[in-house]
Amino acid sequence: MYTQGLNVADGDKSIPIERRDDPREAAFQRRVDAEEKIEPNDWMPEGYRKTLIRQISQHAHSEIVGMLPEGNWITRAPSLRRKMILLAKVQDEGGHGLYLYSAAETLGVSRAELVDQLLSGKAKYSSIFNYPTLTWADIGAIGWLVDGAAIMNQVPLCRCSYGPYARAMVRVCREESFHQRQGYELMLKLAQGTPEQKRMAQDALNRWWWPSLMMFGPSDAASIHSSRNMAWKIKRVSNDELRQKFVDVTVPQGHFLGLTFPDPELRFDAATGHWVHGPIDWSEFERVLAGDGPCNKERLAARRKAHADGAWVREAAAAHAAKRAARASRAAAE
Amino acid sequence: MERAAALFEYLLRHGDSCLILGHRVAEWCGHAPELEEDIALANIGLDLTGQAEQFLAYAGTLEGKGRDADALAYSRDAWDFRNALLCERPNGDFAHTMVRQFLFDAWQVEAFAGLARASDARLAGIAAKAAKEAHYHLRHSGEWVVRLGDGTAESHARAQAAVDALWEYTGEFFETDAVVAALGDSVPDPAALKPAWNATVDEVLRAATLRRPKDGWTQTGGYAGRHSEALGHLLATMQFLPRAYPGATW
Numbered sequence: 086m087y088t089q090g091l092n093v094a095d096g097d098k099s100i101p102i103e104r105r106d107d108p109r110e111a112a113f114q115r116r117v118d119a120e121e122k123i124e125p126n127d128w129m130p131e132g133y134r135k136t137l138i139r140q141i142s143q144h145a146h147s148e149i150v151g152m153l154p155e156g157n158w159i160t161r162a163p164s165l166r167r168k169m170i171l172l173a174k175v176q177d178e179g180g181h182g183l184y185l186y187s188a189a190e191t192l193g194v195s196r197a198e199l200v201d202q203l204l205s206g207k208a209k210y211s212s213i214f215n216y217p218t219l220t221w222a223d224i225g226a227i228g229w230l231v232d233g234a235a236i237m238n239q240v241p242l243c244r245c246s247y248g249p250y251a252r253a254m255v256r257v258c259r260e261e262s263f264h265q266r267q268g269y270e271l272m273l274k275l276a277q278g279t280p281e282q283k284r285m286a287q288d289a290l291n292r293w294w295w296p297s298l299m300m301f302g303p304s305d306a307a308s309i310h311s312s313r314n315m316a317w318k319i320k321r322v323s324n325d326e327l328r329q330k331f332v333d334v335t336v337p338q339g340h341f342l343g344l345t346f347p348d349p350e351l352r353f354d355a356a357t358g359h360w361v362h363g364p365i366d367w368s369e370f371e372r373v374l375a376g377d378g379p380c381n382k383e384r385l386a387a388r389r390k391a392h393a394d395g396a397w398v399r400e401a402a403a404a405h406a407a408k409r410a411a412r413a414s415r416a417a418a419e
Numbered sequence: 420m421e422r423a424a425a426l427f428e429y430l431l432r433h434g435d436s437c438l439i440l441g442h443r444v445a446e447w448c449g450h451a452p453e454l455e456e457d458i459a460l461a462n463i464g465l466d467l468t469g470q471a472e473q474f475l476a477y478a479g480t481l482e483g484k485g486r487d488a489d490a491l492a493y494s495r496d497a498w499d500f501r502n503a504l505l506c507e508r509p510n511g512d513f514a515h516t517m518v519r520q521f522l523f524d525a526w527q528v529e530a531f532a533g534l535a536r537a538s539d540a541r542l543a544g545i546a547a548k549a550a551k552e553a554h555y556h557l558r559h560s561g562e563w564v565v566r567l568g569d570g571t572a573e574s575h576a577r578a579q580a581a582v583d584a585l586w587e588y589t590g591e592f593f594e595t596d597a598v599v600a601a602l603g604d605s606v607p608d609p610a611a612l613k614p615a616w617n618a619t620v621d622e623v624l625r626a627a628t629l630r631r632p633k634d635g636w637t638q639t640g641g642y643a644g645r646h647s648e649a650l651g652h653l654l655a656t657m658q659f660l661p662r663a664y665p666g667a668t669w
Contacts, residue, residue: 397574
């Protein structure tokens with residue numbers, strides 16, 4: 086995921102523009118240009134801080150919301166091995182959410198604030214998770230395509246100028262690439278299976294292909310913040326370049342599975358050595374991003390319900406911790 | 420009862436208990452009270468499913484009819500399951516889930532400690548590895564029972580309600596029957612695990628300011644294949660794919 090959020094919000098007033106006359110700004114840019122890592126206590130432009138908070142928190146929210154469509158199949162995983170793989174994967178995603186929230190907290194925002202932004206609908210998460218997981222093959226397709234696309238986006242982020250984010254990405258990428266291989270292996274098993282299993286695999290590819298391409302965000306021509314984020318080395322490779330790389334890697338993998346991509350215009354261009362895909366329906370992307378996707382309301386409702394249902398548990402944990410602390414200080418006083 | 424048949428039954432008791440409780444715990448995924456708990460519950464579900472796989476694989480080998488762990492997990496109907504009834508209790512609220520887990524973990528820690536010394540090397544090996552996980556689970560669930568019991572008035576009431584509701588399912592762990600008798604000294608005597616379980620439970624309930632219910636009538640039958648209504652629904656979900664697509668491998 087999950088750079089798409091950077092490209093929305095034309096004229097977003099919450100991100101201040103840089104002040105070219107500020108000498109700290111120039112010094113900051115020199116450090117970024119020299120590939121130095123920016124650390125939490127370093128001076129940074131307000132726009133840099135806010136951009137990072139937005140991107141890292143969107144990434145964290147995406148990990149958390151992403152647990153829902155996959156969790157949908159944990160109780161129906163068709164073998165003990167598949168169940169264990171899926172449980173481990175969803176657990177990893179929760180872990181990614183945790184260290185991404187921690188990375189965001191180094192920028193001066195609390196996890197509670199970020200979670201509130203998600204639950205209030207103010208913060209975005211990856212739109213891909215607004216699509217449903219209808220068959221077991223969708224679990225394979227998410228691993229193969231969605232995690233595959235995420236890796237394309239995230240590998241360059243390991244070199245992001247902000248140290249805590251870059252370091253979190255190193256670990257996240259390692260685990261994502263494991264998930265991607267497991268997803269592909271699941272698809273392979275289906276593709277080599279019974280006609281019904283093959284049908285499941287094809288149906289999953291039909292439904293997940295275009296949303297996966299949309300994960301890279303609007304084309305470079307329509308991208309708002311890209312050039313500044315490139316200069317800050319928050320974003321290092323353009324949306325279109327990443328998307329092309331994903332298509333080039335993924336199309337032969339799909340053909341190896343014996344599956345057909347739902348794009349009649351898809352062709353290999355021998356001159357450039359690239360796979361060329363047909364036009365992306367950006368109206369669908371905009372619509373789902375704006376809230377009108379198959380599962381937007383369900384996903385948010387599920388997060389809100391979990392948060393509301395868990396309130397008494399969190400209150401109990403806090404109350405018990407306070408009682409313990411009070412008992413300990415009384416004991417120390419005696 | 421012949422010893423091999425008894426051991427098969429005994430392995431199913433452990434394997435099915437892990438499988439069914441692991442399934443229940445995994446139902447929380449994405450819906451836990453906080454992110455750390457989502458991760459912890461997925462981890463516990465994963466451990467229990469892994470333990471189930473080990474016990475069931477051994478059971479299948481011992482049976483010698485070509486059934487592997489998956490065949491046992493996905494192709495039996497409720498009456499052939501041998502899990503303790505506590506494990507199939509629905510999740511309820513977080514207090515029910517944690518109290519259920521705690522009452523089970525406190526038993527499993529003792530059961531695995533005994534089994535790790537079993538004369539059967541394969542069984543001892545499975546238990547020794549799983550014992551480490553069980554200790555971690557017990558620490559986690561025990562701490563939650565204390566937090567909930569000694570938290571707010573609401574959490575205390577919910578935790579006490581869970582203890583009261585689940586208590587009648589704990590007696591089953593300590594029952595002796597023909598299966599256990601046929602295995603003699605090669606497995607721990609279930610009744611002999613009770614004092615240590617009592618000590619763990621009493622210590623945690625005391626710290627949690629929760630009342631220990633009186634021992635009375637006990638729900639029983641899981642080890643003999645007589646289950647609650649809840650198990651059939653769980654299996655209908657869990658076994659859906661292999662049953663809908665017979666002959667497919669995944």
